[in-house]
Amino acid sequence: MLTSVAAGRRLAQRAIVWQAVAIAVTALAFLAKGAVWALAALVGGAAIAIGGWLSSVVALGGGVNPSGGALARLLAGVALKWVVVLAALWLGVGAMGLPPVPMLAGVVVALFAQLIAMASGHAQNR
Template identity: 85%
Template sequence: MLTSVAIGRRLAQRAIAWQAIAIAVTALAFLAKGGSWALAAGLGGAAIALGGWLSSVVALGGGVNPSAGALARLLAGVALKWVVVLAVLLLGVGQAGLPPVPMLAGVIVALFAQLLAMARPLARH
């Protein structure tokens, strides 16, 4: 029997796997423009994947609890995800001097891959 927490964990794992593939393809496409462009695309996508993983750890880490605790964990996970994403983007563009266009493209591709991964139903075992 799958609980909602187990289903959430499986969805998060599938989303991260799909994101990794999409990020790799995007970085390879930007490699034609230069190494810094490929690195920026990979870093932007990796920020989303890392933030999503941290969000799932926080949101799904407490097991089954009352609704107030579950909602608080969910909100904390989402907030942590976007703090990580913004920090990586700011460090990548501001400190490392990476181009912002491929970095944002990596973010968009990773978010789209997450959307596609979570839209498909999970196989029941």
């Protein structure tokens, strides 16, 4: 049986796969600048992918509830995602001393890959 929760989980999994591929390609591109730059791109992109996974677990993990509970889970998932991303950026730049430009590039590439994965998944489910 096809449910919106199951479809949401599949879409989230597809987005994470697309993000992993995009992050790997971005890290390989920054490898030309140096290993530290590639690592920074990897950390930035991984923060988005991990945050997105955690967000999907929280948002889609509660089963069927009234709309108020579903909305609360969705908002909690989005908040958790951005807390993870901001913490990773802060730790990467502040504590690890990674360059911020490739970290932000990793974030942007991962978000763009998520956008493409969600759009293509939505078009396939019509």
